[in-house]
Amino acid sequence: MSTAPETPHRHQVVVIGSGFGGLFGTKALRRSDVDVTMVARTTHHLFQPLLYQVATGILSAGEIAPPTREILAKQDNARVLLGEVTDIDLERRVVTSQVLGRETTVPYDSLIVAAGASQSYFGNDQFAEFAPGMKSIDDALELRGRIFGAFEMAELAATRGDEVEHLLTFVVVGAGPTGVEMAGQIAELAHRTLKRDFRAISSTQARVILVDAAPQVLPPFGAKLGEKSKQELEKLGVEVWLGAMVTDVDERGLEVKYKDGKTVRIEAVTKMWAAGVQANPLGAMLAEKTGAPLDRAGRIGVNPDLTLPGHPEVFVVGDMISLDNLPGVAQVAIQGAKYAAKEIDGRLKGKPSQGPFKYFDKGSMAIISRFRAVAMVGKLRLTGVIAWLMWLAVHLVYITGFKNRVSALMKWAISFLGRGRASRTMTEQQIFARAALSRLKGGAADLVSEPGAFEAARDLVGVTRRREELEAQAAEEVRLTDAGERGVKVDQRA
């Protein structure tokens, strides 16, 4: 008796995360003889460097967060699974993820972990409710609502004859690139965009304060560009408070403490946090399982080839790793992920390893306002319009998808050449939904029923009866139109 031939096992790669590392790693495997499963907790890829533009109404969420399914639609060997990874079993080689309390498991032969980093409040997580960070689309939309909402509340307060100063004071904590970009944009909003929109207040009354415990702005850009950026911000009307450490944040304001012990309270309803970064907790989990070191920011120490000690089949890339003081920037994640993909492909083809991962620094830049930026490329230091044009070119190249590039370019023309902002819409839910969700014990999972419970609930609310009513209503609408009875009095109908 003959037996059916066994289907050969195709190498399974699981990629955790759909950010720079996850997406570029998956794409780099498109020609490899593997199946790739990308597990990520959002259905989009996020271009984080432009989040501040969503938060200040320049771009809409779609332009910086295209759906990963669409990006990978033509890559036949890749599939996308929505889920928050909660466990990685290194012995059984299985990744477990969850959505709304439902669990999924995916086995792997090779694994690329690219779960990024989140905001760090340096142990003061209670600040988050009053000073959201800037890491996700939710953060950006919430901040957009809070910023534009503060002007609205100030207009109402002024109409009533009440105080407006605390409503028109905006505090940005952290003078790194994100903080500098946010402070510059809020100042432009107040002094240009909204200048003619209000009647009871003048938006130009707004104070924008950039606070940092460090003695300079943009430390990674060096002393000269840091000083230049500070001057540019001050020209825009931003107050730059350096050496000022935030010690308390509440609904109505925050407190800063200087080195000499002096404390100052700022009354400000709108605060944003761009001060610290903490690697994804999956790093700590992997460190515990493998004995790999973990640094203070929760980043995991990896081998020079980006693999985990004792697990050559597991690569960790991007913001999660601690290796040779590599910075937490997009290029480290992209290059690391491409390296890991090439290593996996090479092993399957029996090729020797590429040797240790080498990062190629393509430079860094930060935008301060329209037509003003600072940039570092090798030893070159650029400022002003040239740096801004460079920023424009680089971001156009790296925004994912042709249609997003065209659309972003149009929105930039609206904002930079004109005065307007194309995406100022805000809703009550954007501002308050996260706080409401956080009050539920199980988060969003508390709002959905178990599969069995759903069936029972359906009978209770009488779905069947409701359907009959809707069908009858639709039939009556059709009859009225077909019989020409609309607008005809009942007693005049034929």
Ligand SMILES: Cc1cc2nc3c(=O)[nH]c(=O)nc-3n(C[C@H](O)[C@H](O)[C@H](O)COP(=O)(O)OP(=O)(O)OC[C@H]3O[C@@H](n4cnc5c(N)ncnc54)[C@H](O)[C@@H]3O)c2cc1C
């Ligand atoms: C506001 C801001 C501005 C920035 N500006 C710049 C800039 O101008 N230039 C620059 O080079 N860099 C910039 N960066 C840094 C850059 O975005 C990061 O270095 C880069 O995104 C790191 O890539 P990554 O793949 O490691 O992580 P990310 O891109 O953060 O991706 C992490 C992915 O993992 C997913 N994920 C997280 N946890 C889980 C889980 N448990 N299960 C499943 N999925 C999970 C996330 O949803 C996400 O898809 C900026 C960052 C921010 C926040």
